[in-house]
Amino acid sequence: MKIALLGYGKMGKAIEEIAANRGHEIVLRVSEDIESYNLKEIEIDVAIDFSVPKAAFKNITTAFKNKIPVVSGTTGWLDDYEKATEICKKEDAAFIYASNFSIGVNVFFELNKKLAQMMKGLQDYSVEIEEIHHTQKLDAPSGTAISLAQQIISENPNKKGWQLDHADKDEIPVHAKRITDVHGTHTVSYKSTIDTIEIMHMAHSRQGFALGAVIAAEWLKDKKGVYTMKDVLSSLFE
Numbered sequence: 001m002k003i004a005l006l007g008y009g010k011m012g013k014a015i016e017e018i019a020a021n022r023g024h025e026i027v028l029r030v031s032e033d034i035e036s037y038n039l040k041e042i043e044i045d046v047a048i049d050f051s052v053p054k055a056a057f058k059n060i061t062t063a064f065k066n067k068i069p070v071v072s073g074t075t076g077w078l079d080d081y082e083k084a085t086e087i088c089k090k091e092d093a094a095f096i097y098a099s100n101f102s103i104g105v106n107v108f109f110e111l112n113k114k115l116a117q118m119m120k121g122l123q124d125y126s127v128e129i130e131e132i133h134h135t136q137k138l139d140a141p142s143g144t145a146i147s148l149a150q151q152i153i154s155e156n157p158n159k160k161g162w163q164l165d166h167a168d169k170d171e172i173p174v175h176a177k178r179i180t181d182v183h184g185t186h187t188v189s190y191k192s193t194i195d196t197i198e199i200m201h202m203a204h205s206r207q208g209f210a211l212g213a214v215i216a217a218e219w220l221k222d223k224k225g226v227y228t229m230k231d232v233l234s235s236l237f238e
């Protein structure tokens, strides 16, 4: 598979290594605006976007206009997600966005939904989310923490939204900490005066995110339409 890397930072480099080990070829490494490249002159099977919030929408939709399927893991640009999916469908292209491509985190997402279902009637417990990442991270809270909050909100009618740190009773407080060299730790806690229930996922490296993104690219390559990581992993969760 011929891969274009939209963003060639920490994740772009981790993906390059895993893609090479799985027999794929990196044909383009983009570190600036995509308009500097003539995509029509390069044979590309799939683009993998791990860049910066301000670049993601333009780079992804330019790839769609060139009929290139896109796997995107960039966080912090999701106000434009619906617009991106409309352009994908209009251009008959293919797209998967995930706030977290790690298979472990996608299992954790399923646990989070199940726990939220079980806890929604237990009014003595208050729920909160904590995420910890490295100090170079541009966005807060993490895309993964936002996904966790949205999953709880869709299971629990008493929760209407989330807020960084200070939340009203009908919102979920999300705490974002930045500590050198932390790859990504997410904890969902339910606390009462009697006890605390916690689920936690800790990434030990970027390898899980990169492997998940390459697996998603292999799955998406010959498809059309808009998908999620749950579609990619559906056989795992049956």
Ligand SMILES: NC(=O)c1ccc[n+]([C@@H]2O[C@H](COP(=O)([O-])OP(=O)(O)OC[C@H]3O[C@@H](n4cnc5c(N)ncnc54)[C@H](O)[C@@H]3O)[C@@H](O)[C@H]2O)c1
Pocket: 006, 007, 008, 009, 010, 011, 012, 030, 031, 032, 033, 034, 050, 051, 052, 053, 055, 059, 072, 073, 074, 075, 076, 098, 099, 100, 101, 102, 209
């Ligand atoms: N979904 C996931 O599983 C997952 C996992 C890890 C990181 N992320 C997200 O991926 C993104 C990248 O993370 P990172 O750790 O590699 O960051 P990074 O800062 O190491 O790399 C970002 C790269 O984007 C490049 N860039 C800047 N402007 C650009 C433009 N206009 N077009 C293309 N590239 C441009 C920069 O040169 C840099 O190399 C972040 O948003 C992060 O939150 C997601």
Ligand SMILES: O=C(O)C1=N[C@H](C(=O)O)CCC1
Pocket: 075, 099, 100, 133, 137, 141, 142, 143, 144, 145, 183, 184
């Ligand atoms: O290193 C990052 O930046 C990460 N970002 C994603 C997020 O915002 O959830 C996934 C974890 C690593």
